[in-house]
Every structure is written in structure tokens, then in C-alpha cells.
Amino acid sequence: MQELVFASFNKHKVDEIQLLLGNSYKVSVPSDYGIHSDIPETGDTLSENAKIKGKYIHQLLALNCFSDDSGLEIEALDGKPGVHSARYAGDEKDSEKNIDKVLYELSNLSNRNASFKTVICLIYNNQTYEFVGVIKGEILKERRGSNGFGYDAIFKPFGYELSFAQMSSDQKASISHRAKAIEQLITFLKTVQ
Numbered sequence: 001m002q003e004l005v006f007a008s009f010n011k012h013k014v015d016e017i018q019l020l021l022g023n024s025y026k027v028s029v030p031s032d033y034g035i036h037s038d039i040p041e042t043g044d045t046l047s048e049n050a051k052i053k054g055k056y057i058h059q060l061l062a063l064n065c066f067s068d069d070s071g072l073e074i075e076a077l078d079g080k081p082g083v084h085s086a087r088y089a090g091d092e093k094d095s096e097k098n099i100d101k102v103l104y105e106l107s108n109l110s111n112r113n114a115s116f117k118t119v120i121c122l123i124y125n126n127q128t129y130e131f132v133g134v135i136k137g138e139i140l141k142e143r144r145g146s147n148g149f150g151y152d153a154i155f156k157p158f159g160y161e162l163s164f165a166q167m168s169s170d171q172k173a174s175i176s177h178r179a180k181a182i183e184q185l186i187t188f189l190k191t192v193q
Contacts, residue, residue: 001023001024001025001026002024002025002026002189003025003026003027003028003063003064004021004025004026004027004028004064004065004066005027005028005029005030005032005033005057005061005063005064005065005066006027006028006029006065006066006067007029007030007039007053007054007056007057007065007066007067008029008030008039008053008067008068009029009030009031009036009039012148012149013068013178014027014029016169016173016176016178017178017182019169019170019173020173020178020179020182020183020186021182021186024186025189030057030060030061033060033061035057035060035061039052039053039056039057039067040052040053040056041053041069043069043083044083045083046069046070046071046082046083046117046118046119047069047119047121047130047132049069049083049119050067050068050069050119050120050121050130051067051121051128051130053067053068053069053121054066054067054121054122054123054128055121055123055128058123064122064123064124064125065122065123066120066121066122066123066185067120067121068118068119068120068121068178068181069083069118069119070085070116070117070118070119070177070178071083071084071085071116071117072085072102072114072115072116072150072151072155073114073115073116073117074102074106074112074113074114074139075111075113075114076106076109076111076112076113077102077105077106081098081102085098085150085151086098086150088101088102089101095149095150095151098150098151099143099151099153099154102139102151102154103139103141103142103154106139112138112139112140112141113136113137113138114136114137114138114139114155115134115135115136115137115177116134116135116137116151116155116176116177117132117133117134117177118132118133118134118176118177118178118180118181119131119132119181120132120133120181120182120184120185122185122188124189124192125192129188131181131182131184131185131188132181132184133176133177133178133179133180133181133182133183133184134177134180135157135175135176135177135180136157136158137155137156137157137158137160138155138156138158139154139155139156140153140154140155140156140163142154143163143165144156144162144163144165144166145162145163145164145165145166145167146165147164147165147166147167147168147169147172148164148165148167148172151164152164152165152172153165157175160175164176
């Protein structure tokens with residue numbers, strides 16, 4: 001079983017990615033190696049943040065690793081919250097406050113089109129690769145469901161009747177932006193084994 005270090009402390013993401021990667025890979029995290037400090041996220045784009053996080057962990061551990069940055073991009077808000085999705089309502093990363101802010105900003109707008117985007121940066125054998133996954137949908141007018149995390153309760157992908165938070169973990173994992181980026185990562189890893 002191949003090991004990859006995932007540059008994240010977000011247990012939800014780690015669980016979701018391990019589910020997507022299956023039994024071929026063991027996903028470890030920085031805390032498994034005694035690293036507990038915040039990983040910098042100073043980029044202006046999801047891509048920049050993914051690269052910053054990946055390079056930070058790679059420099060510390062010199063192991064194959066990958067990182068991601070994900071964001072909700074809302075058409076009527078000119079792509080916001082985007083790179084600031086986790087801290088949209090403040091530095092405390094409060095998902096409920098973030099959702100409240102989005103719902104308030106969209107309250108008088110009819111265009112509720114949005115997309116979730118994930119950028120994965122893989123550093124493998126000292127080479128850097130990037131994989132991007134996107135799922136389009138709409139922002140609901142109220143929360144629906146209690147599964148998931150982040151903005152899942154107000155995001156309904158096009159072609160589905162359920163919000164991400166109403167879906168089972170398996171159903172969400174099979175269609176999500178992260179799943180699409182991870183599929184590309186897995187395809188790549190199969191070519192280099």
C-alpha cells in the first residue's frame with residue numbers, strides 16, 4: 001500500500017479523500033509526523049494556496065504529498081467567497097456564519113448559480129502536478145440536510161434534488177468537485193506506480 005501525506009488538518013476532508021482513494025493508498029496527515037502548526041494559506045487563488053500548502057509540507061517531510069484548496073464560487077457575487085470560503089464571515093472559520101452571510105448576500109438576487117471547485121497539488125518524486133475538479137449547481141434559499149460540512153447544506157448540484165448535506169457520504173463522494181479532482185490524481189498515480 002502506497003502512502004501519501006495529505007497536507008491538511010481537516011478530518012472531514014481526510015476521511016472523504018481516504019474513501020475516494022480506497023485501499024490502494026494510505027493517507028497520512030502532518031500530525032502523524034508531529035506537525036501541528038497551521039499550514040500557510042496566503043495565495044490569491046485556490047491553485048496558489050494548494051501549491052503553498054503542498055510545498056510547505058514537502059519541505060518539512062521530503063515525502064510524496066498532496067494538498068488541496070477548495071472553494072465555493074457564486075456567479076452573482078463575482079466568484080465569492082472563492083479562495084476565502086473557509087473564512088468568509090471571519091477568521092474563526094465558522095461554517096454557520098459563512099452560510100448566513102451567503103444567504104444574506106443572495107437574499108434579493110435571482111441568480112443563484114454557483115460551483116464548488118477543488119484544486120489538488122501533488123508533489124511526487126519532487127515534481128509538482130495539478131488536478132482540478134468542478135461541480136456546478138445552485139445555492140438554496142435555506143439549509144437542507146445535516147450531513148457534510150462547510151456550505152453543503154445550501155449547495156444543490158444541477159441534476160439532483162438533494163443538497164450535498166442531504167446526500168450520503170458515498171453519494172456525495174461519487175459526484176463532488178473533490179471526487180473529480182481525486183479521480184484525476186488516482187489516474188495519474190496509476191501511471192507512475
